Amino acid sequence: MAIRATMGGGVVFLAALTMAHLVVDAFAASVHPLWPDLQDRLGGGPGMIQAAFLLWSLTTSASQLVFGYLGDRHRGEWMLWAGPMVGIACMGAVGLAGSLPALGGLLVLGGLGVAAFHPEAAAAAGQAMPDSRSRAMSLFATGGFLGQSLGPLGSGWLSEHRGLPSLAWNILWGIALVAMLLPWLRPASGASGGVRPSRGAALPELLRASGGRLGTLMGVGILRTLPAAGAPIALAFLLEARGVGNSRIGLVQSAFFGGIGLGGLACAALVSTRRERRVLWLLPMLAAPLLAACPVVVGAGMVAVSGALGLVVGLGLPVYISYGQQLVPEGPRVASSITMGVTWGLGGVLVAAIMAASDRLGQPDLAFGAFALASLLAGVACLRLPEPGRRPAPGTDPGPGPSPKPVPVGEAATRPPIPSPPALP
Known part of the structure; x- marks a missing residue:
């Protein structure tokens, strides 16, 4: 990814990435209020729609690893515009699906488009403001979380009042908006004098070099993302079991995602380098009681608790993304x-699996108990996370002597990068 040569260009590029992130995640999250209606x-039956949810979740997320590796090894700027185009077209057409295979096909293709965009865009956002990487990641992530807030709100209202097929009209404005951003999302090496970073390490x-750290990122990250x-x-x-309509469901979900977006903004403004380690372990522990409270609150209280939960979750997510990039500098994507x-x-x-078990038992509130437990475990696990910059040489034992001074997550972005290992012939 070409890096903008000037600070002003970096800010404009970051703004374009953030807007594209908002649109992509709005379309990706628009399916959330629709699961009961699609079923x-x-x-x-519930088993088939849970399988569809699982297929969509794995496609939009797990395939990012493939796109991230390809982006580190080869030029991947095309993913910044092609990914959103495919994702918008397919996710916007979900309401037109007339069968489960058709729904599955749209979810897979749309999920691949969403997945292609995220690793390249996240690395590009960090490179747009390399001296303020955590702040850049907070702003970029906030765009996505705001999109996740607006997506369920719009799709919930539109599907309830106009029917599922009406959601396809959103494709028009989504594609048009990405087309307007295209001049700022295309490679800028020739126009701006940027230089593409060194090629990432081969697998x-x-x-x-970093297999253990990647495994730690994954294990702790799973616990953190469950809620x-x-x-x-x-x-x-839970709300559908109470007889609540899609508009209300979309409102509660939007409060959650809106809280995440607000948390991302608060992270950019309030979370200093000295506080990042504390944020990583404390916030998951604070989220646990809010998760446990979800099944017992009703009405406006549900909206308030959902928004508060999103705020707590959103404060920590950008820090963990930035932490991962600094922990594995030879493979940021x-x-x-x-x-x-x-x-x-x-x-x-x-x-x-948790939702299927709670559905079989006829107790949707049990899912929130499982998520609360996972959040507590995530907080404990974050206390043991390694420090970026504290990396002993391969095959050596640091011994009982004093450890090297750790590099804080936010400061690591300002240090000279670790050279990437040479690519295999």
Whole structure:
């Protein structure tokens, strides 16, 4: 990805990426209020719609690892505009699906478009403001979370008042908006004098140098993302069991995603380098009681608790994304694909299993208890996360002596990058 040579160009580029992120995630999240209606329309029972949710979750998230690796090894700027185009066209057409296979095809193709965009865009956002990487990631992530807030709100209202097929009209404005952003999303090396960063490490070198850290990122990330991935669908089925319509479901989900977006903005403004380690472990512990409260609140209280939960989750997500990029500097797109994608996909597998179990038991509130427990475990696990910059040489033992001074997450972006290992012939 070409890096803008001037600060002003970097800000404009970041703004374009953030707007594209908003649109992509709005279309991706628009399916959340529709799961109960899709189940009623297409049949197959709860098991089939849970399988469709799992397919969509894995495609939009786990496939990011492939796109992230390709972006680190080859030029991937095309993903910044082609991914959104495909994602918008397919996710916008979900309401037209007349069968479960058709729905599955749209979810897979749309999910691949969404997945292609995220790793390249996340790495580009960090490169747009390399001296303020955590702040840039907070602003970029906020665009996505605002999109996730607006998507369910719009699709819930439109599907309830105009029917599922009416959602396809959204494709027109979505494609048009991405087309307007295209001049700022295309490669800028020739126009701006930017230089593409060094080629990322080949897979064997990457695993040899950072395999343990990538595994840690994934394991902790799954626990951290369970509440964020599971809360929207759990809220939909909890409220549907109470006889609540799609508009109300979309409102509650939008409060959650809007809280995440507000949390991202608050992270950019309030979370300093010294506080980042504390944010990583404290916020998941604060989210646990809010998750436990969801099944017992009603009315406006549900909107308030959902928004507060999103705020707590949103404060920590950009820090973890930035942390992953600094922890694995030889593969920033791979790290981003894990913190923004793979963990959400594997978390989606657990969410589907938890939702299926609670549905069989006829107790949708049990899902929130499982998510609360996962959030507590995530907080404990974050206490043991390694420090970026503290990396002993391969095959050596740091011994009992004093450890090297850790590099804080926010400051790591300002240090000279670690040279990438040479590519295999």
